[in-house]
Amino acid sequence: MHLETGTEDQAFREEVQDFLSDNLTLELRQAGQRTMGICSPHEASQAWQKILYARGWAAPSWPVEYGGTGWTPMQRHIFATECHLADAPMLAPMGLEMVAPAIMGHGNEAQKAYYLPRILAAEDSWCQGYSEPGSGSDLASLQCRADKDGDDYIINGTKIWTTHAQYASRMFCLVRTSSDGKPQAGISFVLIDMDTPGITVEPIITMAGNHEVNQVFLDNVRVPQKNCVGAENEGWTVAKYLLEFERGGRAWGARLQGAMVHLRQLAAARGMINGTFAQRLAGLASAVQAVEITEQRVIAEMSATGRIGPASSMLKTRAGTLVQEISECAVEIIGNYAAPHQPAAREWDSNIELLGRADELTVVGHYLDFRARSIAGGSNEIQRNIMAKLVLGM
Incomplete structure (x- = not known):
């Protein structure tokens, strides 16, 4: 069932269908058909994002100034629907749909200039460091600490249910930078390179037999303080902003x-x-x-x-x-x-x-x-x- 009306919507739908017909290989369609979890197999997802990037369609929901398409909400809906009906691989949302809006909304200009083009072009793969073994729905109780050391943070703790951490080059992570006041008041939102010494990724196999999620251990991981998105101790605001995009x-x-x-x-x-x-x-x-x-x-x-x-x-x-x-x-x-x-x-x-x-x-x-x-x-x-x-x- 299609909710749109008008010839412009139909013309756009046909344009999308033609693009999918020309660019979706049998292998990519098979990857889409066999998708388990929130995104398709990593290699297929990355390959498909690069094809979309070459057309300028990798981030339909982004503002035009950052590389978005300028489509109407209905056009974005049509595009997403046709991609699913054509068995296109599902792109990993952690970069395009989660950390990118957080950087746009709360990051400084240097962070926007560096990270957003890399996310758009699939040069980086991201994972989300939110949940901990003792902090899931009660996320504000997280204990992963970031202590200052010169211009860096030294991070110690563990994250769990971390989707595609085994592929990620970067993690956006909630850490505790203060224990004063309410639990939410001492949380910061930091960006971490996954090849930093001290990071260990251990697989968690789901009951469906998939290696989609992981436990990530951070032992004396050194991260520049300039990688903090938004003000220190105000990461809860960034986290709530991001969760809106994750949920909706x-x-x-x-x-x-x-x-x-x-x-x-x-x-x-x-x-x-x-x-x-x-x-x-x-x-x-x-x-x-x-x-x-x-x-x-x-x-x-x-x-x-x-x-x-x-x-x-x-x-x-x-x-x-x-x-x-x-x-x-x-x-x-x-x-x-x-x-x-x-x-x-x-x-x-x-x-x-x-x-x-x-x-x-x-x-x-x-x-x-x-x-x-x-x-x-x-x-x-x-x-x-x-x-x-x-x-x-x-």
Whole structure:
């Protein structure tokens, strides 16, 4: 279902479709089809971003002065939708969608001039150093310390659930620079080179069989104080600003539309688009459309104010539970064929013989992986507290 009207939107959609047809190789499409987690395999994601960068389309949501496209919110929605429907690799959001807006909003001119072009051109890969073993949803209780030593910080601590840290060249990291006052008041937002001595990355294998997340240990890691984004001890403000983009800037509508296309294909191939099951599919499709409309409101607010606001919490909560419902439905459709579990076959360049149909390969992995969608980026319980406070005034 397309929400746009008018010939300009349709002409733009056709332009995007032509570009995707010309530039998406079979290997890149396979990487998109086999995507698990929040982004496609690193090599495919980087390769696709460089193709988009050459066209000037790598960062549709960025302001034009930093390399953005100047597209309308509807054009950005069309682009994201068509990319998902064409099985384009999903780009890693940590650079383009998370740290970049934080640098634009709170960084100094030197930081903008150095980091933003590198993010845009896929010269750097980023990871997020927020959660710690004892500080997840209660992020303000983080203990990773940064102590001053001349012009540097000496950082000690550990971060966990760090997505793609094994590939990252840089990390944006929350550290404690003061213990005075409220916990939020002593946090700073720093940028760390991952090849700095003292950094160790240990893998965490998810129950879906993926190496997507890691634990990162920082032992006497020396970081220049000039790498602090925003003022020292005001990193909580930067972190909240970034979390708005993490929760609301993910093109959920496009992703859910792609998931629904796959779900209908699974059902049609097994003669299940009828009766009660058809009603269930219709209910999911209606819920996806509601998310798309909500997302358009969020995008419009962001375009007008530069902020996403509390609606991002509502969007993240509903979309996260909806993708779980879709994945549950997919498992029910394929039934016993869900049993074969071949994580290695999901590698984008894998030639492993499949035990079932190709469209079944990621069903169980998605089902398992999406259990975390109601926790990652702030649990649903935290999101509801935010909505109660900022929307309902409770």
